[in-house]
Amino acid sequence: MLAQCDTIDGVEDGVIEDPRVCKFDPAVLQCSGSQGGGCLDEAQVGALRKIYSGPVSPTGESLSPALAPGGETTWSLVTSPGPAQIPKEYFARSVFKNPNWDWRTFDFADDIDLARRLTGEVLDATNPDLSAFRDGGGKLILYHGWNDQVIFPQGTIDYYERVEAALTTKPSTTNPETSDFFRLFMVPGMTHCRGGTGTDQFNAQAAIEAWVERGIAPDRIEANRREDGAVTRTRPLCPYPQTAVYDGDRLAAGHRIDGPAIVEEAATTVVIPPNYVCAVDKIKNYILTRRS
Ligand SMILES: [Ca+2]
Numbered sequence: 639m640l641a642q643c644d645t646i647d648g649v650e651d652g653v654i655e656d657p658r659v660c661k662f663d664p665a666v667l668q669c670s671g672s673q674g675g676g677c678l679d680e681a682q683v684g685a686l687r688k689i690y691s692g693p694v695s696p697t698g699e700s701l702s703p704a705l706a707p708g709g710e711t712t713w714s715l716v717t718s719p720g721p722a723q724i725p726k727e728y729f730a731r732s733v734f735k736n737p738n739w740d741w742r743t744f745d746f747a748d749d750i751d752l753a754r755r756l757t758g759e760v761l762d763a764t765n766p767d768l769s770a771f772r773d774g775g776g777k778l779i780l781y782h783g784w785n786d787q788v789i790f791p792q793g794t795i796d797y798y799e800r801v802e803a804a805l806t807t808k809p810s811t812t813n814p815e816t817s818d819f820f821r822l823f824m825v826p827g828m829t830h831c832r833g834g835t836g837t838d839q840f841n842a843q844a845a846i847e848a849w850v851e852r853g854i855a856p857d858r859i860e861a862n863r864r865e866d867g868a869v870t871r872t873r874p875l876c877p878y879p880q881t882a883v884y885d886g887d888r889l890a891a892g893h894r895i896d897g898p899a900i901v902e903e904a905a906t907t908v909v910i911p912p913n914y915v916c917a918v919d920k921i922k923n924y925i926l927t928r929r930s
Pocket residue numbers: 643644645646647648649650651652653654655
């Protein structure tokens with residue numbers, strides 16, 4: 639996966655800036671001929687394809703976004719034998735009111751609708767009409783790790799876009815754009831709330847305070863990664879749909895790039911200022927448009 643998609647963002651660092659541009663077919667891992675370990679059989683490739691495409695109803699309707707490519711090493715929650723505990727207990731106790739419910743009886747055709755009817759009003763935070771919040775002067779920063787292995791990140795992007803769409807029918811003279819009160823920051827490489835291979839340390843609290851109290855909207859949030867207390871990499875988080883675009887030209891010739899902001903020169907490793915700009919990446923958008 640990483641061998642195929644890591645460098646699309648211009649930096650080989652174990653992190654995929656925008657996994658939506660990564661088109662990966664697990665068939666490349668399928669065993670061929672007399673190949674021994676380290677490869678997958680046909681059934682395993684089929685299972686992986688299902689994981690990458692997300693759950694679908696018997697009629698082919700997408701029921702949920704899928705896990706994003708790039709965080710596979712933390713997928714044990716959903717790839718270990720049997721269902722993950724949270725959804726299993728949710729259906730057993732909240733939907734079927736039976737702690738001994740057998741998950742093997744789960745019916746994709748009916749049980750999702752049943753669950754939505756019984757618990758959606760309480761559990762789903764999906765109402766995109768934030769006009770009252772906006773008109774009351776509210777500011778909202780939402781962030782989501784692209785490698786989140788528990789709550790699938792594409793769902794948060796879908797929500798942001800639904801808010802944008804919903805508010806076009808309720809324009810406001812003071813806040814003409816969604817981004818004037820609501821910004822979404824996707825965090826490349828971060829797993830559920832923290833951790834992962836990316837930059838998971840950032841101060842969203844300071845950003846929302848500056849926005850609410852001083853009117854300074856966050857055009858980027860500086861993030862870093864710490865190992866043993868030391869900053870080992872930095873990267874700006876960008877308001878969706880912008881992404882951090884690596885500006886490699888700023889590095890002088892002769893330097894070797896090991897990661898987003900680390901330059902190794904002779905025997906000395908130094909962390910240099912971020913070499914990224916936040917921008918809507920025209921090339922990636924072109925790829926995404928062609929694939930949608
Ligand atoms: Ca990368």
